Amino acid sequence: MLIANLRQKPSLEAAIEQVQEITAERPQRQQAQTLISHWRKEIERIEDRPFLAQAHQLADKGDKTSLQAAIAEAQKIEQGRALRIEAQTDIARWTKQIQVLEDQPRYNQALELASKGQLQAAIKTARTIQSGRALHNQAQQSIGEWTRRIQVAEDRPILDEAEELAYDGRLSDAIAVAGRIAPGRALYREARNAIAIWDAERAYVRSLQSTDDGYTDDSSYEDGE
Numbered sequence: 001m002l003i004a005n006l007r008q009k010p011s012l013e014a015a016i017e018q019v020q021e022i023t024a025e026r027p028q029r030q031q032a033q034t035l036i037s038h039w040r041k042e043i044e045r046i047e048d049r050p051f052l053a054q055a056h057q058l059a060d061k062g063d064k065t066s067l068q069a070a071i072a073e074a075q076k077i078e079q080g081r082a083l084r085i086e087a088q089t090d091i092a093r094w095t096k097q098i099q100v101l102e103d104q105p106r107y108n109q110a111l112e113l114a115s116k117g118q119l120q121a122a123i124k125t126a127r128t129i130q131s132g133r134a135l136h137n138q139a140q141q142s143i144g145e146w147t148r149r150i151q152v153a154e155d156r157p158i159l160d161e162a163e164e165l166a167y168d169g170r171l172s173d174a175i176a177v178a179g180r181i182a183p184g185r186a187l188y189r190e191a192r193n194a195i196a197i198w199d200a201e202r203a204y205v206r207s208l209q210s211t212d213d214g215y216t217d218d219s220s221y222e223d224g225e
Helices: 002-006 009-019 028-058 064-074 084-117 119-126 136-167 169-179 187-215
Strands: none
Touching: 009 028, 009 119, 028 064, 028 084, 064 084, 084 119, 084 136, 119 136, 136 169, 169 187
16 A cells, blocks of 8 residues: 555556455455545546646736636646646636736726716726626726715705705705605615604694694695795
């Protein structure tokens, strides 16, 4: 068995041949089968390691063509082989590197457009980075941020108008104006909080009027409007 300690392919093959002579009825049979399986994996590593080493050398260059060549080299390691998982992990990493090289210029263009205030154009450009690509999540985060900025710019005047109406005591009008900010918009929660406050204030004013007048007539109520 010591012959297998050399960790060379001929030695491992000789060791396998040697232990295969152990018959099924021998107590060492199970241990022998375990060793055979282990040595066969070692042989696969010896055979396939050069493919992976060459792939790494190519990938280290970092350009798209070299990365594609590295992937092709690593793909020579077939399914079920000892280094297959390691090869697949490397292939996945190099594939993402290629995607970054391909998509980074478009993402940079989107960032530049956004820096100039051209948010709609920035969003349109960033959306060309498809789902599953290495920069997709990053692009989506930027799209979300730019969308929020657009919505705030569009809806802030509406909320400001509503606040002015509420300040003037025109609570019903303030509620109606703030209600124009739709669910899912960046300022929707802020608008709903304001509406809740104004609605409570309106109810309080009406309760005071009811106490003063002895009855409540909502149809004729006006909060200073």
